[in-house]
Amino acid sequence: MDSAISGVLNPADKPGDCAARGLYGCAHGFKIQQNHHSLNQIIYARADVFFKLLGIQFNINPSAHSKMAAPKQESNIMATLPTFTLPAPEDQVDQKLLADIDKFGWHVIGIEGGDDSPGFAFSIGFYYQYQHPEMLIMGLPNDTAHTILASIHEMLAAGGSIEPWRAVDDVASFPLMAIPIGFNHYREHLGYAMWFYRSLGAPFPALQLVWPDRAGVFPWQEGYDQQYFQLQRVLSEEPAP
Secondary structure (H helix, E strand, C coil): CCCCCCCCCCCCCCHHHHHCCCCCCCCCCEEEECCCHHHHHHHHHHHHHHHHCCCCCCCCCCHCCCCCCCCCCCCCCCCCCCCCCCCCCHHHHHHHHHHHHHHHHHEEECHHHHHCCCCCEEEEEEHCCCCCCHHEEEEECCHHHHHHHHHHHHHCCCCCCCCEEECCEEEEEECCCEEEECHHHHHHCCHHHHHHCHHCCCCEEEEEEECCCCCCCCCCCCCCHHHHHHCCCCCCCCCCC
């Protein structure tokens, strides 16, 4: 994410409207308007807290994440992770995220692409609710990414699961492959999820859904169309089996 939130909460907006204005945090008819510069600062600041719990230090400008603390709210969700406690919300955006997880079991964050980085969307709540890796998908239209993640949530709710380096069927009209996201990519791409899971004191698992080029070739396979690297970066640090 690349922004601090200057935005306005519009609960009446439809999910389809999320794609219309810049960066968004969208879940079940909810949109956050955000300033493109500030959201990255929030992600980095929240990721920094998570890394410090693991003994990893980064230099972050303290002014990048100056937010007034809101009163801690109680939740009726029973945490299924032994060491996990829900974070205290710091603003309305956090409150909405926690409310969505309480009501729906998950939340989705979408990030608009920039000149040198593709957009992406990721889940928050899959690991909390199902002990299943969080999911990220890159380079697709916002509504398409949201629909795919929603389909995965339905799969998990029905008892299904997604395994690393396996094809993912029945959630999109095109092939998908799930690959493990390397820990070095968490701070840049999963900062808000790191804030949510900060009480764990250890990394949560996350998978990237990767789609192929028009010929059906995946990025790690010979013959992949290099122009698609502008839309999708591989975040795994493991070699393909």
